[in-house]
Structures are given as structure tokens and as C-alpha cells.
Amino acid sequence: MSKLNIGVFVGSLRRESFSRKIAKAVAGLLPEDFQSKLVDIGGLSLYNQDEDTPETTPPAWVVFRQEVKALDGLLFVTPEYNRSVTPVLKNALDIASRPYGQNVWSGKPGVLISVSPGQLGAFGAYHHLQQTMAYLNIILLNQPEVYISNVPSLLDAKGEISNPQTQKFLQTFAAAFAQWVRLFPVKQTN
Template sequence: MKTVAVMVGSLTKNSINATFAKALEKLAAGQLKFDYLDIGSLPHYNNDLWDNPPEAVTKLKAQIAAADAVLIVMPEINRSFPGVIKNALDWGSRPWGQSAWLGKPVSLVGTTPGAIGTAVGQGHLRQILPLFDLVVMGQPEVYFQTKPGLIDEHFEITDDVTRGFLTGYLDKFTRFIDHHGPREALAVAAE
């Protein structure tokens, strides 16, 4: 089973994106193991803190390093992605030469009550992810519109069509991780 470091880009107590992440986790049971990153406890990026890095930073980097892939579940704020995501990306990429993001497969999803979901914010984030050497999954795109009752109190998707689409998305993400994720060392017998 692949481990996915999950970054929820909302710190709101009753975040619809945190609920969406839990629904995806439930759909992915037996296929992907979700490990949630605590990006809310990270201080604002400050290069001076590397002399004695905060525990939240060292934990973040260890979780990313141990993961096979990354899933970013994000709201859209002012037609962009939340600053807490950029802050986490910066902490994970430093100090220079010690980035935890290198070569990790990543997928973006997000939800909002709006009709276009998080399309604009995800587009903005997709522009910078390759700079972190993250391998971005292009399709399918998931711009999820939250509607009352679509995810129940047990994190179940209540609509069959939506559940089918999201199950297909998770299957594709798993194949993407298999294809672009860490390679096992090959044992070659010499004659």
C-alpha cells in the first residue's frame, strides 16, 4: 500500500476540504494510506530558524520523505491557493540541497460551494509545483463542488456518479504513483 502525505490547505475547524480529504481517504482504503501533514503548526518561513529547526518543521520533512506521494486538498482563496500551502512547500524545500519534495508524485483536488470548484486556485498552484521538483498529475482534474448531503457524517459519498468519478480518480492517482514514485533498487546478478 502506498503512503500519501496529505496537505489540507484550510485551517478552518469545520473545513469542507478536510471533510473532502476524509471522504477520499475512505474511498482509498486498502489502496492508499493517508498521512496528514500538520501545516497549521508551521511558523512563517524564516531561514534563520534552520540553526535550531522547530519540531513542526522536522516532523513535516520526515513525513514527506517517508511518503510515496503527496495529495494537496485545497480551498480557493481570492482566486489563488492558500498561503499555508506555500509556507509548507517552502519549509519542505529547504535548506538548499535538502528538499523533501524531490521527485514526489503530487495530485491536487479541492472543493468549494462555487460552481467552478477550485479550478483557478489549482491552476495557480500548478504553475509553481514543478519548481519544487514535484511530478504533477494532470488528469483527471478534480474541482469538486460541495453540496449539502453529498458527503455524510461518516465521510461517505452519497451520490453514485460522484463516488464512481472519485474512485476512478483515486485509481488513476495510484497508477500515477506506481509509475512516477520511488523506484526500488534493482538486484542484478553478475555472471
């Protein structure tokens, strides 16, 4: 039996990103019939419609769109920049939603986690992303919502989750996400 492919999209490029650490932890909690892959969005040039023609589309955009199209589910983990979405994540969403009528995000099940060292758990980014993802027809699992605040206090020196309650909650969340993805038909790729 083939595994369900989950793309992991991290909205932070920082080497010691809290979002990346949480994404890795959640991906590791998925059942055995799932495989996850961190999708690199940091090397994508800024979306410019003038460059998005059959003759001029950057090769990295083409590869990225193909990669997203082949996924069975989407895991987004992001911090918040100025109460909103990080530029790198918004750019990735834009690239894979274009050209018009060729949105490769459409119809895919997804989940969203926002992460912050502060008290609000990146609430603003979470809700801005919900709006964008609804328009892109990414079908988000709405419960449980995951806003992780005070994230440094939840991680040990290796960057792994050290808080038992957080670990238990994320296990429940990963199980709910797996159940959500299983509700959607698996797309056959050639």
C-alpha cells in the same frame, strides 16, 4: 508486503472543512496496499530563512521535512482564498522545499484536488498550485483534473459524499492516483 504511504495535505484549517471531508473520502477509496495519513500543517510557524540554520531550525520544521521525505505519494486537497493558494498550504510547501538544495518534495508523485462551495471549484488555487508544484518537482498526475464545485450539495449530514456520480468519479480518480504512485520507485527509509 509493505504499504505505500500517502501524505494527505489539506489547505484548510477550519474544523468543518469541506476540503478535509473530501480528502478523507478520497483517502478511503485508495486500494488496500496504500495507507494514508493526514499531515498536520496548521502548527508550522511561518517560514523565515533567518530561522532555518542548523542551530535555529524549529523542531516542527525538522519533523515535517522528515515526514514528507518518507512519503511515497502526495494528496493535496484545498479550497481557494482570493483566487489563489491558501497561506497554510503555501507555507508547508515552502518549509519542505528548504533549505536550498534540500527540497524533500522533489520527485514524488502527487495529485491535486480543489474544492469550493461556489461554481468555479477553486480553479484559481488549483492552477497556482500547479505552478508551484512544477517548480518543486512534485510530479503531478494531470488527468483527471478534479475541481469540486458546490461541495455542500455533495455531502450528507455526516460529511460523507452522498452524490453517486461524485462518488464514482472520485473512485476513478483514486484508482488513477494509485496507478500513478505505483509507477515511481519506492524509497527505502531507515
